[in-house]
Amino acid sequence: MKDQPDLKLLSTFLAVVEHGSMAAAAAALGYVPSAVSQHVAALERDLGVELLVRRPGSRLILTSAGRALARAAADLFEATARFRDAADGIARREVAELRVGAYPSAVSHLFPGVLSALRPRERGVRVRLIIVETHAGLPRVRSGDLDLLIAYRYLPEDPPVASAELALTSLGHEPxxxxxxxxxxxxxxxxxxxxxxxxxxxxxxxxxxxxxxxxxxxxxxxxxxxxxxxxxxxxxxxxxxxxxxxxxxxxxxxxxxxxxxxxxxxxxxxxxxxxxxxMRREVLAVSRPGTRPPIADELVALLTRALRDVGA
The missing domain is CATH 3.40.190.10 (Periplasmic binding protein-like II)
Known part of the structure; x- marks a missing residue:
């Protein structure tokens, strides 16, 4: 038996199981019937077991090995589809969980209304909110432990400052x-x-x-x-x-x-x-350059509006 299954042979085998005959599977896949028969025979040789009982003029019958393989192959292709969906989402910078750090007063006075408006759970995203002061949160952004940090800066010369490791977005100023x-x-x-x-x-x-x-x-x-x-x-x-x-x-x-x-x-x-x-302090969103997913941008926009209301 090969270390890795031949996905093309498995796909043909599942089509035969689904459609009940070599001819019907061939029509669905766009193959000639002989090609489907060859794929199934090659799969049986690879595994060293009989998968189908072939009786001329009657519907194909799965052996116990065939039934077990059909279930395993269906699980494999379903998992592969989920992996592809996840990979596509990652490529589009979609995330299942967004880790956000924020200073305490932002958590108590800005985030409740903002998260209610964002409703991340309804979109399949969990926001993990961590209370952390700015000086302690910056290293966690650099290390990747935090995806986004809501920070403050009292004086322009103080941290955080933009660098090759940190991207900054000003949300405005809190009076x-x-x-x-x-x-x-x-x-x-x-x-x-x-x-x-x-x-x-x-x-x-x-x-x-x-x-x-x-x-x-x-x-x-x-x-x-x-x-x-x-x-x-x-x-x-x-x-x-x-x-x-x-x-x-x-x-x-x-x-x-x-x-x-x-x-x-x-x-x-x-x-x-x-x-x-x-007197005022600047509020900033801090992340690693090029890593902010779309939901983080939406969160930043909502926080900007909420901060503007505080200053009104």
Whole structure:
């Protein structure tokens, strides 16, 4: 027996099984009947067993070996068809699973609505969403562990940057809002009212801390940061408790709590001096060059629109 079956002989044999005779199989395949008979005989020689009981003038009868081979051959051709479909899909950059990394506030405030609009499962695609900060996600994109990373950048000179390993698409800019705890009587809070208060921001040399220092330097002020954390939810909790002032991404703040004082432990915007430059961070989609499938492009487009709504 040969190590690999002759697919042409197997295909002819299955046609004989399906149509019930050499002549009918020959008509279906466009062969002469003698060619079909030769194919079946050659297959029997390769396997060393009889596959068909040939009786002149009657329908062909499959032997037990013939029935077993017919089932195995049908499974083989079905698997081959599935493989070809999968290979064609891969060539068209279709995927069964898209591994997406994103920073925590994007997952909680952008992705629920975006994934509901995309409905990947209805299209046979599973989006595996992984919460990861930008600095930790970039190596995973390079290694191929992540297909797409939704990242942020506070300063243009900071990572991520485009390279031979990383392709970047800007989704837009997310506004940062200077907020404090609610004031008694709904009194507006101006920046000068916050200069003697404690502030919260990132660690000493983190991008958001450096952005804060750059902004403060342009205004000639020196806010005192006493709560250093990379956890935005911790920052917001301290601000809501009236213990600190800080810049928070607009998407993290409930829309009903961003304009003036709102009751129930909310926050209020700090009124900035006229002409103050807006604070914001850029949001980017990061992938390996040339590897982004169509559904990833659709996801990026939806995230771009969702981010635009946050900034509106």
């Amino acid at each position: 940062l809002v200077l907020v404090a705890g609610p004031q008694p009587g709904g009194r507006p809070l101006a920046l000068e009212d916050c200069l003697d208060r404690e502030w919260t921001s990132g660690l000493a040399h983190s991008p958001d801390r450096r952005l804060l220092h750059r902004w403060a330097g342009e205004l000639g002020i020196a806010p005192e940061v006493t709560l250093e954390t990379e956890d935005l939810h911790s920052m917001l909790a301290m601000i809501r408790a009236g213990l600190a002032v800080g810049w928070i991404p607009a998407g993290l703040i409930d829309a009903s709590l961003t304009e003036g004082e709102r009751g129930g432990g909310g926050v209020q915007r700090v009124v900035l001096p006229p002409g103050s430059a807006p």
